[in-house]
Amino acid sequence: MITTNTLIKKKLVIAVTGLNAIDSPGPGVAVIRAIRESPEFDLRIIGLNYESLEPGIYLHDLIDKTYQIPYPSAGTESLLHRMKYIHQIENIDLVIPNFDAELFSFIKLREELEKMGIRSYLPEMEQFEARHKTVLYKFGKKHQLMVPEDRLINQPSELMKAAEELEYPLVIKGKYYDATIANTLEEAQKAFFQLQAKWGLPIIAQKFIKGTEINIAALGDGKGNTISVIPMRKLYITDKGKAWAGITIEDPSLIELAHKFIKATRWRGGCELEIMQSATGIPYIMEVNPRFPAWIYLTAAAGQNQPATLVRMALGETVEPFRSYEVGKMFVRYAWELITDVGEFQKISGTGEL
Amino acid sequence: MKFKKNIATSDTGYIFNPGSGDSFSSNQIGTDLLSFFKEDKSRGEIIRLICAKYEVEKIQFEKDLDDFITQLRDHNLLEN
Incomplete structure (x- = not known):
């Protein structure tokens, strides 16, 4: 037809x-x-x-x-x-x-x-700034979202106090990109200098959460409505922490978390929530990326084409929220x-x- | 002994947990057990069928069966 x-x-x-x-x-x-x-x-x-x-x-x-x-x-x-x-x-x-x-x-x-x-x-400047790594813990507290506690570090001498309060291992993060796990003060200091040289100050020292790495790709309409959510479990992780293979999963708590985030921020556009799900099933937000992730094509493969939907929304179309997606849809990235x-x-x- | 509702199992012994993304594969005996569990066979019947099909002592298989069920439970695949 x-x-x-x-x-x-x-x-x-x-x-x-x-x-x-x-x-x-x-x-x-x-x-x-x-x-x-x-x-x-x-x-x-x-x-x-x-x-x-x-x-x-x-x-x-x-x-x-x-x-x-x-x-x-x-x-x-x-x-x-x-x-x-x-x-x-x-x-x-x-x-x-x-x-x-x-x-x-x-x-x-x-x-x-x-x-x-x-x-x-795109998100408003206020939304964009509110989820920044350096203020994410404060943001989580405000909206009752679980975010691991952290400290902003402006000089290496502050690392010792942070370690006393948060305990090793610590996740030492750059302002924009990169993160490394430090088990000792020496490792934390080394990471501090490397990240400072690359991304400037402050450096973030975050409490380490052991668990399963999950990413969520979500699309908000800027009015608090979630149009699409796809959670993906990382199956193969590179040394840069990137998912080289992943699978869509079905977990209502993750969908609910994305809805809660988008409602709280009235997020407009695509975003990625980086989650560490603890052994007891608590999803901690480790980071919020204010744009689509590199694995976004999986959302199209799973039945919720987020980039194409964003195009329609940007053109002013009213889009109904997606209700379902294919669970168990996998991606395996390759070099070519x-x-x-x-x-x-x-x-x-x-x-x-x- | 029941699998959680959303757990998918195949005839080839593959188990997929869509909640966590975990997947498992089992050997031939494990595959037989999965199909017996699906058919709601009793423990006694399972033991009888396996002992008839494979060269295994009943006492040994009972231990293996308990171990298999423990593994399924540890991987969060069974109803509580």
Whole structure:
């Protein structure tokens, strides 16, 4: 049967960041893959990259054209300038940023981009800041969500006191990324210096919770309603703590936790809750990532295509919350050598476009 | 002895717990036991059937059966 859905497709130009696909992959490629699977859109996908070796740039069956954008450290003005240039050529309908570090700029520029005709579907600055690692414990206390106790560390001498209060092992975390488990003061100090050099201060010393690592991908409508929740148990974890294989699971307590988080924050857009479920079944929120995770394609495979749903919501459609998903749907990530030509590399490196 | 409602077992002896994502595989005797549990066979009947099929002393198998049930319980697969 031919339906109107197949006859009339929405023409859309969507710009997506996070095209790196290394051992700690960005979500961009998975976001694009999920959106492309939705039959209702006639898509032109614009990749936004930072470095010339982000694999997504060369995936021409997924990405129609890529433009280099300035690093977040260059400031929002610089990003706005570049977005204006790209928009003149591509007439972008929607931008989906996928890196924590760039979200501040995109949230700040939201109104200005919208005036130009570029929509986005992002949390408010207040929501974005409230779930930041450095204030997550306070956030959990406020909303009765279980978050392991932590201390903010600005100098190594503070580590000893933190260890006395929280006890070893401690999880030593960088402000934006990376975490390491320290069993002694020496290990904690080493981690402090490494993370300080990479991400600056403060460093977070968090109480260690032993348990099962679970991630939850969720989508909120900005009014407190949860549109989609998919919990995933990590089956294979890399040395960077990333899930290299995972499986969707059915646990009402995890679904309820995601609903509670989204209701409390009135979260708009995609997010990932990183959970450590203790042996007694208590789900502790270890981190909240303010964007889709790299494994987001699993939500599409399990029957709740979160990226495609976000697109519909960003376009102003009213979307009914999903009610079910396939339990036991697995992903196994793999590495694959993409072959390209030096000419392509030269083009993106030299002109910032491919 | 009953599995929790959501636990999936297959004819090949594979057990999947959708609540935790844990999965297990059992050997041939374990596979037979899973099908007997599904059919609600009594302990006595299970012991009789297994001892008839395999070369095993009744006293030894009773220990193995208890051990198997303990493992299922430890992995949170059985109703309390």
